[in-house]
Amino acid sequence: MSAEASERARPTTSCPAAINSGTTAEPTQPDARGRLAQAAFELYAEQGYERTTGAEIARRAGMHERSFFRLFSDKREVPFHGMEQVALEFASNIRQAPPEATAIQATRLAVEERCRLIQQSRAHAKLRREVVSGSADLRERDLAKHGELVDAIAAELQERGADKMASTLVAESCVMGMRIAVGAWLDGDQDTELVDVFGAAMAELATLVGG
Template sequence: MGRWEPDARGRLAKAAMELYAEHGFEQTTVAEIAARAGLTERTFFRHFADKREVLFYGMERLRDLLARAVADAPAAATAMDLVGAAFEAAAAMLQENPERVRLRDAIVSANAELRERELIKLAALASAVASALRDRGVPEPGASLAAETGVAVFKVAFARWVSAPGQPDLPGIFRESLAELRGVLA
Protein backbone atom coordinates (compact mmCIF):
# COMPACT_ATOMS: atom_id res chain seq x y z
CA MET A 1 0.00 0.00 0.00
CA GLY A 2 1.26 3.43 -0.84
CA ARG A 3 1.22 6.39 1.47
CA TRP A 4 -1.25 8.22 -0.76
CA GLU A 5 -4.05 5.68 -0.20
CA PRO A 6 -6.98 6.92 1.88
CA ASP A 7 -7.87 6.18 5.50
CA ALA A 8 -4.41 6.25 7.02
CA ARG A 9 -5.89 6.34 10.53
CA GLY A 10 -8.05 3.30 9.88
CA ARG A 11 -5.17 1.40 8.31
CA LEU A 12 -2.91 2.22 11.25
CA ALA A 13 -5.58 1.17 13.76
CA LYS A 14 -6.18 -2.11 11.92
CA ALA A 15 -2.47 -2.85 11.71
CA ALA A 16 -1.96 -2.04 15.40
CA MET A 17 -4.83 -4.28 16.50
CA GLU A 18 -3.50 -7.15 14.39
CA LEU A 19 0.00 -6.76 15.81
CA TYR A 20 -1.22 -6.38 19.39
CA ALA A 21 -3.18 -9.62 18.97
CA GLU A 22 -0.25 -11.43 17.34
CA HIS A 23 2.66 -10.23 19.48
CA GLY A 24 1.16 -8.43 22.48
CA PHE A 25 0.85 -4.73 23.15
CA GLU A 26 4.20 -4.34 24.89
CA GLN A 27 6.16 -6.15 22.17
CA THR A 28 4.66 -4.15 19.30
CA THR A 29 6.48 -1.02 18.14
CA VAL A 30 5.19 2.02 16.31
CA ALA A 31 7.62 1.21 13.49
CA GLU A 32 6.02 -2.21 13.07
CA ILE A 33 2.53 -0.72 13.07
CA ALA A 34 3.46 1.86 10.44
CA ALA A 35 5.20 -0.75 8.28
CA ARG A 36 2.21 -3.11 8.43
CA ALA A 37 -0.07 -0.25 7.39
CA GLY A 38 2.29 0.75 4.57
CA LEU A 39 2.94 4.14 6.16
CA THR A 40 5.72 5.95 7.98
CA GLU A 41 6.19 6.45 11.70
CA ARG A 42 5.74 10.15 11.10
CA THR A 43 2.28 9.46 9.66
CA PHE A 44 1.48 7.33 12.71
CA PHE A 45 2.29 10.24 15.02
CA ARG A 46 0.12 12.59 12.96
CA HIS A 47 -2.85 10.41 13.88
CA PHE A 48 -1.98 9.06 17.33
CA ALA A 49 0.04 10.49 20.22
CA ASP A 50 1.38 7.03 21.07
CA LYS A 51 0.57 3.38 20.53
CA ARG A 52 -1.88 3.36 23.47
CA GLU A 53 -4.08 5.93 21.76
CA VAL A 54 -4.91 3.44 19.02
CA LEU A 55 -6.98 1.65 21.66
CA PHE A 56 -8.59 4.81 23.08
CA TYR A 57 -9.03 7.22 20.18
CA GLY A 58 -12.83 6.81 19.94
CA MET A 59 -13.44 7.91 23.52
CA GLU A 60 -14.19 11.53 22.56
CA ARG A 61 -16.92 10.33 20.20
CA LEU A 62 -18.31 8.09 22.94
CA ARG A 63 -18.23 10.96 25.46
CA ASP A 64 -20.11 13.22 23.04
CA LEU A 65 -22.66 10.48 22.35
CA LEU A 66 -23.33 10.05 26.07
CA ALA A 67 -23.80 13.79 26.63
CA ARG A 68 -26.04 14.11 23.58
CA ALA A 69 -28.21 11.17 24.69
CA VAL A 70 -28.75 12.82 28.07
CA ALA A 71 -29.55 16.16 26.44
CA ASP A 72 -31.96 14.62 23.91
CA ALA A 73 -33.93 12.43 26.36
CA PRO A 74 -37.54 13.34 27.19
CA ALA A 75 -38.04 16.21 29.63
CA ALA A 76 -39.89 14.04 32.15
CA ALA A 77 -37.08 11.46 32.40
CA THR A 78 -35.57 10.74 35.80
CA ALA A 79 -31.83 10.99 36.35
CA MET A 80 -31.45 7.21 36.04
CA ASP A 81 -33.63 7.20 32.91
CA LEU A 82 -31.23 9.76 31.42
CA VAL A 83 -28.23 7.66 32.40
CA GLY A 84 -29.92 4.57 31.01
CA ALA A 85 -30.56 6.30 27.68
CA ALA A 86 -26.96 7.49 27.52
CA PHE A 87 -25.31 4.15 28.21
CA GLU A 88 -27.77 2.26 26.05
CA ALA A 89 -26.73 4.53 23.16
CA ALA A 90 -23.08 3.83 23.98
CA ALA A 91 -23.78 0.10 24.03
CA ALA A 92 -25.42 0.32 20.61
CA MET A 93 -22.39 2.14 19.23
CA LEU A 94 -19.96 -0.46 20.60
CA GLN A 95 -22.08 -3.27 19.25
CA GLU A 96 -21.56 -1.97 15.69
CA ASN A 97 -18.14 -3.68 15.57
CA PRO A 98 -18.21 -6.48 18.15
CA GLU A 99 -15.06 -8.24 16.94
CA ARG A 100 -12.94 -5.11 17.27
CA VAL A 101 -14.48 -4.26 20.65
CA ARG A 102 -13.85 -7.75 22.01
CA LEU A 103 -10.28 -7.78 20.67
CA ARG A 104 -9.66 -4.35 22.17
CA ASP A 105 -11.00 -5.56 25.52
CA ALA A 106 -8.69 -8.59 25.46
CA ILE A 107 -5.68 -6.39 24.68
CA VAL A 108 -6.54 -3.86 27.42
CA SER A 109 -7.32 -6.60 29.96
CA ALA A 110 -3.91 -8.20 29.40
CA ASN A 111 -1.95 -5.06 30.28
CA ALA A 112 -1.99 -3.29 33.68
CA GLU A 113 -1.03 0.09 32.19
CA LEU A 114 -3.88 -0.11 29.69
CA ARG A 115 -6.37 -1.19 32.38
CA GLU A 116 -5.38 1.88 34.39
CA ARG A 117 -5.84 4.11 31.34
CA GLU A 118 -9.23 2.50 30.73
CA LEU A 119 -10.31 3.43 34.27
CA ILE A 120 -9.19 7.01 33.67
CA LYS A 121 -11.22 7.13 30.46
CA LEU A 122 -14.27 5.65 32.23
CA ALA A 123 -13.95 8.34 34.91
CA ALA A 124 -13.95 10.96 32.15
CA LEU A 125 -17.12 9.42 30.71
CA ALA A 126 -18.78 9.53 34.13
CA SER A 127 -17.76 13.16 34.47
CA ALA A 128 -19.25 13.99 31.06
CA VAL A 129 -22.53 12.28 31.97
CA ALA A 130 -22.64 14.05 35.34
CA SER A 131 -22.08 17.37 33.60
CA ALA A 132 -24.89 16.63 31.12
CA LEU A 133 -27.16 15.69 34.02
CA ARG A 134 -26.36 18.96 35.80
CA ASP A 135 -27.19 20.78 32.57
CA ARG A 136 -30.57 19.06 32.71
CA GLY A 137 -31.12 20.35 36.25
CA VAL A 138 -30.09 17.29 38.26
CA PRO A 139 -28.39 18.66 41.39
CA GLU A 140 -25.25 17.33 43.03
CA PRO A 141 -24.49 14.88 44.46
CA GLY A 142 -27.30 13.13 42.55
CA ALA A 143 -25.79 13.88 39.13
CA SER A 144 -22.45 12.34 40.06
CA LEU A 145 -24.04 9.39 41.83
CA ALA A 146 -26.25 8.61 38.85
CA ALA A 147 -23.37 8.97 36.38
CA GLU A 148 -21.03 6.76 38.40
CA THR A 149 -23.80 4.20 38.83
CA GLY A 150 -24.32 4.20 35.08
CA VAL A 151 -20.63 3.48 34.51
CA ALA A 152 -20.72 0.64 37.06
CA VAL A 153 -23.79 -0.94 35.45
CA PHE A 154 -22.26 -0.51 32.01
CA LYS A 155 -19.02 -2.21 33.13
CA VAL A 156 -20.98 -5.20 34.46
CA ALA A 157 -23.13 -5.44 31.32
CA PHE A 158 -20.07 -5.09 29.09
CA ALA A 159 -18.24 -7.87 30.95
CA ARG A 160 -21.28 -10.13 30.54
CA TRP A 161 -21.45 -9.35 26.82
CA VAL A 162 -17.72 -9.81 26.19
CA SER A 163 -17.65 -13.15 28.02
CA ALA A 164 -20.47 -14.58 25.88
CA PRO A 165 -19.63 -13.80 22.24
CA GLY A 166 -22.88 -15.32 20.98
CA GLN A 167 -24.88 -12.53 22.64
CA PRO A 168 -25.35 -9.78 20.08
CA ASP A 169 -27.46 -7.44 22.19
CA LEU A 170 -25.23 -5.27 24.38
CA PRO A 171 -27.96 -2.60 24.77
CA GLY A 172 -30.35 -5.30 25.96
CA ILE A 173 -27.83 -6.66 28.44
CA PHE A 174 -27.32 -3.12 29.73
CA ARG A 175 -31.12 -2.67 30.15
CA GLU A 176 -31.34 -6.01 31.99
CA SER A 177 -28.43 -5.07 34.26
CA LEU A 178 -29.98 -1.68 35.06
CA ALA A 179 -33.31 -3.39 35.83
CA GLU A 180 -31.50 -5.84 38.12
CA LEU A 181 -29.91 -2.92 39.98
CA ARG A 182 -33.26 -1.19 40.34
CA GLY A 183 -34.70 -4.45 41.72
CA VAL A 184 -31.92 -4.72 44.29
CA LEU A 185 -32.50 -1.12 45.38
CA ALA A 186 -36.30 -1.43 45.65
Protein backbone atom coordinates in the same frame (compact mmCIF):
# COMPACT_ATOMS: atom_id res chain seq x y z
CA MET B 1 15.55 1.87 26.65
CA SER B 2 12.42 -0.04 25.61
CA ALA B 3 11.81 -1.21 22.05
CA GLU B 4 9.00 1.33 21.74
CA ALA B 5 11.19 4.18 22.96
CA SER B 6 13.98 3.13 20.63
CA GLU B 7 11.59 3.11 17.69
CA ARG B 8 10.47 6.63 18.52
CA ALA B 9 13.93 8.01 19.19
CA ARG B 10 15.45 6.72 15.94
CA PRO B 11 15.15 9.24 13.07
CA THR B 12 13.02 8.14 10.17
CA THR B 13 15.08 8.22 7.01
CA SER B 14 13.12 6.02 4.68
CA CYS B 15 9.55 5.50 3.63
CA PRO B 16 8.07 2.25 4.99
CA ALA B 17 6.58 -0.29 2.64
CA ALA B 18 3.18 0.80 1.44
CA ILE B 19 0.11 -1.31 1.96
CA ASN B 20 -2.31 -2.39 -0.79
CA SER B 21 -2.25 0.62 -3.11
CA GLY B 22 1.50 0.92 -3.59
CA THR B 23 1.53 4.46 -2.20
CA THR B 24 2.27 5.83 1.25
CA ALA B 25 -0.65 7.59 2.90
CA GLU B 26 -0.06 10.71 4.95
CA PRO B 27 -2.12 11.77 8.01
CA THR B 28 -3.70 14.57 5.99
CA GLN B 29 -5.95 11.93 4.45
CA PRO B 30 -9.36 11.37 6.08
CA ASP B 31 -9.51 9.23 9.23
CA ALA B 32 -5.78 8.62 9.46
CA ARG B 33 -6.09 7.95 13.19
CA GLY B 34 -8.79 5.38 12.52
CA ARG B 35 -6.63 3.61 9.96
CA LEU B 36 -3.73 3.49 12.39
CA ALA B 37 -5.99 2.14 15.12
CA GLN B 38 -7.30 -0.57 12.81
CA ALA B 39 -3.75 -1.53 11.83
CA ALA B 40 -2.71 -1.60 15.48
CA PHE B 41 -5.48 -3.99 16.47
CA GLU B 42 -4.67 -6.26 13.54
CA LEU B 43 -1.10 -6.48 14.84
CA TYR B 44 -2.22 -6.94 18.43
CA ALA B 45 -4.29 -9.92 17.31
CA GLU B 46 -1.37 -11.40 15.37
CA GLN B 47 1.55 -10.87 17.75
CA GLY B 48 0.27 -9.28 20.95
CA TYR B 49 0.28 -5.75 22.30
CA GLU B 50 3.67 -5.81 24.00
CA ARG B 51 5.50 -6.96 20.85
CA THR B 52 3.91 -4.35 18.60
CA THR B 53 5.72 -1.05 17.99
CA GLY B 54 4.56 2.27 16.63
CA ALA B 55 6.74 1.78 13.56
CA GLU B 56 5.06 -1.55 12.78
CA ILE B 57 1.63 0.01 13.17
CA ALA B 58 2.56 2.78 10.74
CA ARG B 59 3.88 0.29 8.19
CA ARG B 60 0.73 -1.82 8.41
CA ALA B 61 -1.39 1.30 7.82
CA GLY B 62 0.81 2.36 4.89
CA MET B 63 2.12 5.48 6.62
CA HIS B 64 5.44 6.97 7.62
CA GLU B 65 6.57 6.14 11.14
CA ARG B 66 6.61 9.84 12.01
CA SER B 67 2.93 10.02 11.04
CA PHE B 68 2.06 7.63 13.84
CA PHE B 69 3.80 9.76 16.44
CA ARG B 70 2.15 12.93 15.16
CA LEU B 71 -1.26 11.38 15.75
CA PHE B 72 -0.61 9.28 18.87
CA SER B 73 1.80 10.09 21.67
CA ASP B 74 2.64 6.38 21.87
CA LYS B 75 1.03 2.99 21.26
CA ARG B 76 -0.67 3.08 24.67
CA GLU B 77 -3.11 5.67 23.32
CA VAL B 78 -4.32 3.49 20.45
CA PRO B 79 -6.77 1.25 22.39
CA PHE B 80 -8.58 4.41 23.50
CA HIS B 81 -8.89 5.96 20.06
CA GLY B 82 -12.32 7.53 19.67
CA MET B 83 -13.13 7.88 23.37
CA GLU B 84 -13.49 11.64 23.02
CA GLN B 85 -16.12 11.09 20.35
CA VAL B 86 -17.89 8.54 22.56
CA ALA B 87 -18.17 11.15 25.32
CA LEU B 88 -19.58 13.68 22.84
CA GLU B 89 -22.13 11.14 21.61
CA PHE B 90 -23.24 10.39 25.15
CA ALA B 91 -23.70 14.09 25.85
CA SER B 92 -25.64 14.56 22.61
CA ASN B 93 -27.95 11.62 23.29
CA ILE B 94 -28.65 12.81 26.83
CA ARG B 95 -29.37 16.28 25.46
CA GLN B 96 -31.89 14.78 23.03
CA ALA B 97 -33.74 12.79 25.68
CA PRO B 98 -37.35 13.88 26.31
CA PRO B 99 -37.54 16.86 28.68
CA GLU B 100 -39.65 14.85 31.11
CA ALA B 101 -37.04 12.06 31.36
CA THR B 102 -35.31 11.74 34.71
CA ALA B 103 -31.52 11.83 34.93
CA ILE B 104 -31.25 8.06 35.06
CA GLN B 105 -33.78 7.57 32.26
CA ALA B 106 -31.89 9.97 29.99
CA THR B 107 -28.57 8.32 30.77
CA ARG B 108 -29.92 4.82 30.25
CA LEU B 109 -31.23 5.84 26.84
CA ALA B 110 -27.75 7.07 25.93
CA VAL B 111 -26.10 3.89 27.22
CA GLU B 112 -28.56 1.73 25.29
CA GLU B 113 -27.69 3.60 22.11
CA ARG B 114 -24.01 2.95 22.78
CA CYS B 115 -24.73 -0.72 23.44
CA ARG B 116 -26.33 -1.04 20.01
CA LEU B 117 -23.14 0.26 18.42
CA ILE B 118 -20.92 -2.09 20.44
CA GLN B 119 -23.19 -4.98 19.44
CA GLN B 120 -22.05 -4.50 15.84
CA SER B 121 -18.36 -4.97 16.67
CA ARG B 122 -18.19 -7.88 19.10
CA ALA B 123 -14.86 -9.23 17.81
CA HIS B 124 -13.19 -5.83 18.17
CA ALA B 125 -14.64 -5.36 21.66
CA LYS B 126 -13.32 -8.76 22.70
CA LEU B 127 -9.84 -8.07 21.33
CA ARG B 128 -9.75 -4.65 22.97
CA ARG B 129 -10.67 -6.19 26.32
CA GLU B 130 -7.87 -8.75 25.96
CA VAL B 131 -5.35 -6.05 25.07
CA VAL B 132 -6.32 -3.74 27.93
CA SER B 133 -6.62 -6.46 30.57
CA GLY B 134 -3.15 -7.76 29.70
CA SER B 135 -1.38 -4.51 30.56
CA ALA B 136 -1.33 -2.79 33.96
CA ASP B 137 -0.62 0.54 32.26
CA LEU B 138 -3.59 0.15 29.92
CA ARG B 139 -5.86 -0.88 32.79
CA GLU B 140 -4.90 2.32 34.59
CA ARG B 141 -5.61 4.38 31.49
CA ASP B 142 -8.91 2.58 31.03
CA LEU B 143 -9.99 3.65 34.51
CA ALA B 144 -8.97 7.23 33.73
CA LYS B 145 -11.04 7.17 30.52
CA HIS B 146 -13.92 5.74 32.55
CA GLY B 147 -13.66 8.74 34.87
CA GLU B 148 -13.61 11.19 31.97
CA LEU B 149 -16.76 9.63 30.51
CA VAL B 150 -18.50 9.80 33.89
CA ASP B 151 -17.55 13.48 34.19
CA ALA B 152 -18.91 14.24 30.71
CA ILE B 153 -22.21 12.53 31.44
CA ALA B 154 -22.54 14.17 34.86
CA ALA B 155 -21.90 17.60 33.36
CA GLU B 156 -24.64 17.08 30.78
CA LEU B 157 -27.07 15.89 33.46
CA GLN B 158 -26.37 19.03 35.46
CA GLU B 159 -27.22 21.05 32.36
CA ARG B 160 -30.60 19.29 32.47
CA GLY B 161 -31.07 20.39 36.07
CA ALA B 162 -29.76 17.49 38.16
CA ASP B 163 -27.66 18.40 41.17
CA LYS B 164 -23.99 17.44 41.34
CA MET B 165 -24.35 14.45 43.66
CA ALA B 166 -27.29 12.95 41.78
CA SER B 167 -25.68 13.46 38.38
CA THR B 168 -22.44 11.82 39.51
CA LEU B 169 -24.23 8.85 41.07
CA VAL B 170 -26.29 8.32 37.93
CA ALA B 171 -23.29 8.66 35.62
CA GLU B 172 -21.12 6.31 37.70
CA SER B 173 -23.82 3.65 38.04
CA CYS B 174 -24.79 3.67 34.37
CA VAL B 175 -21.22 3.63 33.04
CA MET B 176 -20.24 0.88 35.47
CA GLY B 177 -23.39 -1.02 34.54
CA MET B 178 -22.41 -0.76 30.89
CA ARG B 179 -18.86 -1.96 31.57
CA ILE B 180 -20.09 -4.95 33.56
CA ALA B 181 -22.71 -5.72 30.92
CA VAL B 182 -20.15 -5.63 28.11
CA GLY B 183 -17.95 -8.08 30.02
CA ALA B 184 -20.84 -10.47 30.66
CA TRP B 185 -21.99 -10.16 27.05
CA LEU B 186 -18.54 -10.96 25.66
CA ASP B 187 -18.35 -14.03 27.90
CA GLY B 188 -21.85 -15.20 27.05
CA ASP B 189 -23.90 -16.33 24.08
CA GLN B 190 -23.06 -14.29 20.99
CA ASP B 191 -26.75 -14.11 20.08
CA THR B 192 -27.54 -12.21 23.27
CA GLU B 193 -28.43 -8.54 22.90
CA LEU B 194 -26.08 -6.28 24.84
CA VAL B 195 -28.95 -3.89 25.55
CA ASP B 196 -30.74 -6.70 27.38
CA VAL B 197 -27.64 -7.57 29.42
CA PHE B 198 -27.29 -3.92 30.40
CA GLY B 199 -30.94 -3.82 31.42
CA ALA B 200 -30.43 -6.90 33.58
CA ALA B 201 -27.36 -5.37 35.21
CA MET B 202 -29.23 -2.19 36.06
CA ALA B 203 -32.19 -4.18 37.40
CA GLU B 204 -29.80 -6.11 39.65
CA LEU B 205 -28.29 -2.85 40.86
CA ALA B 206 -31.74 -1.47 41.65
CA THR B 207 -32.53 -4.63 43.64
CA LEU B 208 -29.30 -4.40 45.61
CA VAL B 209 -29.74 -0.71 46.37
CA GLY B 210 -33.38 -1.21 47.27
CA GLY B 211 -32.44 -4.05 49.59
